[in-house]
Amino acid sequence: MTKDSYDLIIVGCGMAGAAAGLTALKEDLTVCIIERKKSEFVGRKICGELAPLKMVKWLEKEFSISLDYYSLKGLEICTLSGYVDSTQGVARVRDPLCTIDRWQFGQVMMKELLRRGAEFCHEVVTGPVWRNGVHGVKTHGRSYYGTLTVDCSGVFSALSRGLWQGLGSSSSIGLGYKENVILEEPIPKEYAAIIFDNSIVPSGYFWFFPKGKCELNVGAGGMALHCAPFRKAVNQVLKSYPCFRVKEKNSTGYGALPLGAPLSSMVAPGLLVCGDAAGQANPLTGEGIAPSLNAGHMAVTTAVEAIRRKDVSVAALWKYNYDFMQKFGRIFGSLLPLRDFMVSLSVKELKLLLQNVITDEVLYELEENEPSYTLKTILTTAANAARNPSLLFKLGRAVGRMSILRAIYDRYPKDPRRFPQWRQHAAAWGGL
Ligand SMILES: Cc1cc2nc3c(=O)[nH]c(=O)nc-3n(C[C@H](O)[C@H](O)[C@H](O)COP(=O)(O)OP(=O)(O)OC[C@H]3O[C@@H](n4cnc5c(N)ncnc54)[C@H](O)[C@@H]3O)c2cc1C
Structure with missing residues (x-):
């Protein structure tokens, strides 16, 4: 009852x-x-x-909940050829992760x-x-x-x-297709990988997340507006690399997720x-x-x-808004220009950036720290590499927008009366 x-x-x-x-x-x-x-x-x-290992540890500490998981050293960002041969350009974020x-x-x-x-x-x-x-x-x-x-x-x-x-507008909803793949032979991967290749997945990416020595969670996803045949793309990639000899597949299907600002x-x-x-x-x-x-x-x-x-009342509940924006909103809001930039790149451009400009440290800083400092690092590195000025200009512009959005989210109001003004400002810069 x-x-x-x-x-x-x-x-x-x-x-x-x-x-x-x-x-x-x-x-x-x-x-x-x-x-x-x-x-x-x-x-x-x-x-x-895929989840941060510290999340599993937090659940254990906070609620005494223990889960089975497969440990990974971090996240790789690469092209398809970079995934198979890391000398072709890979950036790594070394923050321990796991698959559950x-x-x-x-x-x-x-x-x-x-x-x-x-x-x-x-x-x-x-x-x-x-x-x-x-x-x-x-x-x-x-x-x-x-x-x-x-x-x-x-x-x-x-x-x-x-x-x-x-x-809920279709421009901020993403779609993904996923398969659980059991391989005939183990592949020696200690990192989860996100792979950009806009010739196969426009406005999106592949993922390869190891769940065991012979098991992978593989998928492709992107913005719903540019909905590509993700299932076909995943199968095409698995077939084109001999290292993925598939024994069995399970838990396949499509799902939706929000890919805009919060x-x-x-x-x-x-x-x-x-x-x-x-x-x-x-x-x-x-x-x-x-x-x-x-x-x-x-x-x-x-x-x-x-x-x-x-x-x-709204005023009594406002602290939740503020806390979330301080911890996640400031990062998610400011990553929108970087996402748009990454999915706009050709494979050749991405390779060039991953080999010369977007180093592991730069990637970490872009996510965690102040984008304008990162801009300096990028431009110094880029000045040394100096091979494709128009691409570097596009990257500089994306990082500049990230920096502005981060500053806007950093000023998310503690007082709900200042919210309409903040919202207007954020919308004007494309941060909502
Ligand atoms: C293809 C794909 C791959 C992803 N990969 C990752 C990943 O690797 N790592 C990661 O961190 N995130 C990933 N995500 C995102 C992640 O799954 C979601 O962000 C997360 O599950 C959100 O949790 P939630 O509790 O908000 O929603 P959900 O986990 O979706 O839970 C919502 C619940 O509400 C219930 N519900 C819905 N409507 C009603 C209703 N009207 N009445 C009653 N109940 C209702 C549903 O049945 C469901 O149980 C992925 C998402 C997709 C689609």
Whole structure:
């Protein structure tokens, strides 16, 4: 028998929903999770299954959850020929990563939620219960009431559609095709790889993420607007390199993910939005698992305070916006020009950059640090290489835009009254 009202209603038991639920239960809130999948299918999702190793360690520390994973040394960015022969130009980010089994991960998280006292309802949410704010959700058969609602329903959000404009336009939705491949012979790869080749995948990339010595999660993805026949592209690549002798394939299929900037505000009265529903994936790499887990945790940390103070207004929930933008928004927002630049390159141009300009250190700095410092590094390196001035000009322009967007996101307002002005400024620079 379900209760009439909860502290927290969570829509969707994916990455964001599970982290939100576990955080709330740790704080003794009452939690109802409404999920459209049957419990045995929770976690089943088309995904590259790559995540930072520190995320697995965080789950262990925070919620005593342990997962099976395959360790990787970091991420390589290369061309197809560079993947097979690294002397052809490869840039590496040496931040430890791992591949997980997404279905097993989802099941472990759900069982932990149930063990800690969450209520799990297998229903499809159709919209919010709205009375000057969100007071819960409607399904086909009934309404569920909560002091706060957390929308974690994924890329085609069940709730935020009617409340926000902007997210969900086809220009910011990405598509990916994925296969789990068992190889006949081991391939000695210690890095996950993202491979750009716009002659096969325009506006996108391939990924090769090892899941074991003879197992790879392989896929191709990109912006939905330029939807290429990804399945054909993956098969073409696997066939053209003798090192991939495929014994068996499983878990194949297409999936969608957000590849734009995150929602500029992820709160409304009585509502917080997390994960893909809020556009919280890295637009360059498509990484969304760790940001979604983090967002679920951050949102509920703010929610706990709001519920205790009996104030679920936008002002009371704003801290979540601010925290997310400080940690992820500033990086994701500013990576948009770099993503557009990378997918615009021909294989020849990319090879030139990877061999001469985009070194491992530059890549790391572009992601983590201040892009304008990186610009200096790039131009100094480029001056030495000096082979293709127009390409270097395009790169310089992309890094310049990154720098401006980073500065805009760094000034994300702490006070919601300053938000309209900030939003206007960010939109004018193409950061939303
Ligand atoms: C092809 C592909 C490859 C990817 N590879 C990677 C990768 O290697 N690494 C990485 O970090 N990220 C990757 N991502 C992104 C990552 O999978 C997502 O960013 C992440 O899963 C988002 O988590 P979430 O909790 O927001 O959404 P989800 O995990 O999608 O969970 C949403 C949940 O809400 C439920 N739901 C939806 N609508 C309703 C409704 N109306 N009522 C009730 N329940 C509902 C769904 O059934 C689902 O369980 C990839 C994505 C795709 C598509």
